[in-house]
Amino acid sequence: MTMPQQLRYAAEHAKGFMPREEGLALYEAACTYGALGPICEIGTYCGKSAIYLGAAARRVGTVVVTVDHHRGSEEIQPGWAHHDPTLVDPRFGKMDSLPTFRATIAAAGLEEEVIAVVGRSDRVAALWNTPLSMLFIDGGHSEEPVTEDYEGWAPHIVVGGALVFHDVHPDPADGGQAPYRVYLRALESGDFGLVSVTGSLRVLERTRA
Incomplete structure (x- = not known):
């Protein structure tokens, strides 16, 4: 399915780290699976992939629930390669990507x-009980947050x-x-099968409960 040109332009010019080819593959996956229910994204940052x-x-005809504390994952904190000083809230000395995200989605x-x-x-996963058509994991990239995202959210995928x-x-x-x-753990579980590979993006389909 072809992404509307205006939205594609907005996504490609939004602040973030999603390459165009991977973004379009994400769009295609969401079009393919989204009719089964709501989509959940873990790791919002400034809203590029949310577009x-x-x-x-x-x-x-569905919705995307995107979960993030907006204080930044480890790799975008001061002193790290992906740090953006324009996203630091000087009142608290902390990262805050929420205002940029809201402006991105509104625009x-x-x-x-x-x-x-x-x-x-x-914390949100512990309260969640709605079945999901698709889960996109793109939050913190160190061992603990990726593991928590998988363990907390993957059971909700239909x-x-x-x-x-x-x-x-x-x-x-x-x-x-x-x-x-x-990702390898998900494959080895036997619950998911690999559907596609686009750059660093992997799409798996749940094959059993």
């Missing part, structure tokens, strides 16, 4: 499709729904290994 998901949600016209939940993924990982790098020279290890 791809929101555009798909609009097409198939894209997707406020009806994209629902922001502000909080830690593990059979026939999708589990999508970002920043899966089999070669350590290309990036951190935690998403790759948890």
Whole structure:
């Protein structure tokens, strides 16, 4: 399915780390699975990937719930390569991507499709009980948060729904290994089968409860 040009432009020019080809693959996956129920994204940052998901949600008639505490994962804190000083709230000396996210989604016209939940993924997961058509894991990339995101949220994916990982790098020279290890764990569980690979994006489908 072709993504509307205006939304594609908005996604490509939003602040974030999602390459265009991977974003379009994410959009296609959300179009394919989204009719089964709501989509959940773990790791919102400034809303780049939420535009791809929101555009798909609009097409198939569902919503995206995107979960983030908006204080930044480890790799975007001061002193790290992906740190953006413009996102630091000087009042508290902490990262705060929420205002930029809200502006991004409003400018894209997707406020009806994209629902922001502000909080830690593990805390929200403990309260969650709605079946999901698709789960996109793209939060903190160290071992603990990726594992918590998988363990807390993957059980809510319906059979026939999708589990999508970002920043899966089999070669350590290309990036951190935690998403790759948890991705392998999902495959080895026997609950999910690999559907597609686009860059560092992996789309898996739940094959059994």
